[in-house]
Amino acid sequence: MAAVVVACLTLVVAPAGAASGATLAWRDCPGVDDPRLRCATVRVPLDHARPAGPTIDIMISRLPATDPALRRGVLVTTGGGPGGAGVPEPLNLATVVDPAVLARYDIVGFDMRFVERSTPITCGQPEEEPGGYWVRTATYQSLKDTAAEAREYARACARHAGWALPFATTAQAARDMDAIRAGLGERKLSFLGGSYAAMLGVAYGTLFPHRVDRFVLDSPVNYDLAWRPYELRRLPAFEENYAAFTGYLADNDAAFGLGGTPVEVAETLSRAFAEAAVEPIVAGDHAWTTGELGSLTVIATYFEQLWPVVATDLAAILARTPPPIPLDLRPAPLPGTPGVPADNHTAVNMAFRCGDDAWPRDLATYRRDLTRLGTRYPVFGPSIANLNPCAFWPVSQDNTPPLAGNRAPAALVVAALRDASVPPANSAATARAITGSRLVTVDEQTHVPLLGGQANACLTGLVTAYLVQGRLPEQDTAC
Numbered sequence: 001m002a003a004v005v006v007a008c009l010t011l012v013v014a015p016a017g018a019a020s021g022a023t024l025a026w027r028d029c030p031g032v033d034d035p036r037l038r039c040a041t042v043r044v045p046l047d048h049a050r051p052a053g054p055t056i057d058i059m060i061s062r063l064p065a066t067d068p069a070l071r072r073g074v075l076v077t078t079g080g081g082p083g084g085a086g087v088p089e090p091l092n093l094a095t096v097v098d099p100a101v102l103a104r105y106d107i108v109g110f111d112m113r114f115v116e117r118s119t120p121i122t123c124g125q126p127e128e129e130p131g132g133y134w135v136r137t138a139t140y141q142s143l144k145d146t147a148a149e150a151r152e153y154a155r156a157c158a159r160h161a162g163w164a165l166p167f168a169t170t171a172q173a174a175r176d177m178d179a180i181r182a183g184l185g186e187r188k189l190s191f192l193g194g195s196y197a198a199m200l201g202v203a204y205g206t207l208f209p210h211r212v213d214r215f216v217l218d219s220p221v222n223y224d225l226a227w228r229p230y231e232l233r234r235l236p237a238f239e240e241n242y243a244a245f246t247g248y249l250a251d252n253d254a255a256f257g258l259g260g261t262p263v264e265v266a267e268t269l270s271r272a273f274a275e276a277a278v279e280p281i282v283a284g285d286h287a288w289t290t291g292e293l294g295s296l297t298v299i300a301t302y303f304e305q306l307w308p309v310v311a312t313d314l315a316a317i318l319a320r321t322p323p324p325i326p327l328d329l330r331p332a333p334l335p336g337t338p339g340v341p342a343d344n345h346t347a348v349n350m351a352f353r354c355g356d357d358a359w360p361r362d363l364a365t366y367r368r369d370l371t372r373l374g375t376r377y378p379v380f381g382p383s384i385a386n387l388n389p390c391a392f393w394p395v396s397q398d399n400t401p402p403l404a405g406n407r408a409p410a411a412l413v414v415a416a417l418r419d420a421s422v423p424p425a426n427s428a429a430t431a432r433a434i435t436g437s438r439l440v441t442v443d444e445q446t447h448v449p450l451l452g453g454q455a456n457a458c459l460t461g462l463v464t465a466y467l468v469q470g471r472l473p474e475q476d477t478a479c
Helices: 002-009 089-093 099-104 143-161 170-184 196-207 228-233 235-251 262-278 290-302 304-318 344-355 363-376 424-433 457-469
Strands: 038-045 054-063 073-078 105-110 189-194 212-218 281-283 286-288 412-416 438-442
Touching (some): 038 170, 054 089, 054 170, 073 170, 073 196, 099 457, 105 170, 189 196, 196 212, 228 235, 235 290, 262 281, 262 290, 262 304, 281 304, 412 424, 412 457, 438 457
Parallel strands (some): 212 412
Antiparallel strands (some): 038 054, 281 286
16 A cells, blocks of 8 residues: 555646756666666646646656767667566666667657556555466456456556556556657657567657657557457467477477377466366475466467477476576566565556556456357467456546548567567568558567567667668668
8 A cells, every 4th residue: 555655646737848858867777786777757747638737757767878979869669568667678688789779769668557666656566467468267267256356456456556557558658758758858859669569669659759869669469459459369479489489399209298299288288277277286395376386388389499498497397497587477677676566566567557448348348259259279278368357447538539630750670570479460460551661570479579689680780770770771671
């Protein structure tokens, strides 16, 4: 309850346009030890339709351009999710872009509204969900019981964060970005974001096309499909990538001992999930739930480069021994980041996914989807097609602006061809909708190939040419 009080106390009345007229006070960034990165607070309206109403704080960070003589402007970035922290992102971005980009831009990150260092929210839960993502599997729980649990979660969010939920939308967050631009005194901004953050960049371009300079969108979600249609449409990619992972495990049965054929591996993992649904699997000092095992498996469907790590950990867990390379399955703030509620990332993820667009309210819709998709996609269908708290969410305001309304300058859109998290059709639709944009693809099973450090020289070179020289490829390109 204390976290809720702290969050609400940040709501104060400020005059319209306060952010644009403010002088930013730069200071150390909470949870970040690198002295190059400095932070400041921008105050924005809780509801941008009421600029003189209550306000919230958005914390921004800045990594200065390495060559002030060449400085072009700011390159803004933030975390994905939704719900990921953005303040540390400039340091991450600095490891994947060419030094010529760092010479010309101040890299500016920000914790999106309600995330971590920005006025945070909670749904009153004692911990994060695995992956920071509320999901239940119909295989192990009836729709009636899932509905009861989801309804109670939605009610808890309304109790603890009801003041914020109507304003937890991507459109409101995009308006925050423009307040950040104004607070920095910039006429335009450039942007480089991945996954959900790329979708946020698309929203900004739709709402503020005259403020757009150079935008790189790494694996953007198709804005017109957010959120349930997008999630249902990625089921085939989930199943295909899972099949590829079970094939890898079978090919390496001598190392992992989970089965000599993909079918045997799938049966081994299915038995483990079912067992953990009844009683968690104890491995060392941790009891692994079905949700945690599922989250670990999802990592493998996203990132082929992590197959050896996930396989090693799964083999250890099923042998009842501690995983030798533990992965962080529950999001957490960096040490030294104060005041972050225990469930902040999950609360934000649900708030935006439920708030951006209307979800079906009747159980019959979910029952039909589970029957149809759970059979066709037996591994992930019972989870992705299932009901969640969005079916009981309060109404939000300022929702998704249609992608067709985007009149921003051409962007560079990046995608991996075997991305299950955001299948490449999303990136292709985004590139088509923003006139003149170019799509660059890599044939990898990964997510956010540029920001995830999986870009090859071809992709990195095209990104550098665009951000440094403003030169887009003449046509869509396969790298």
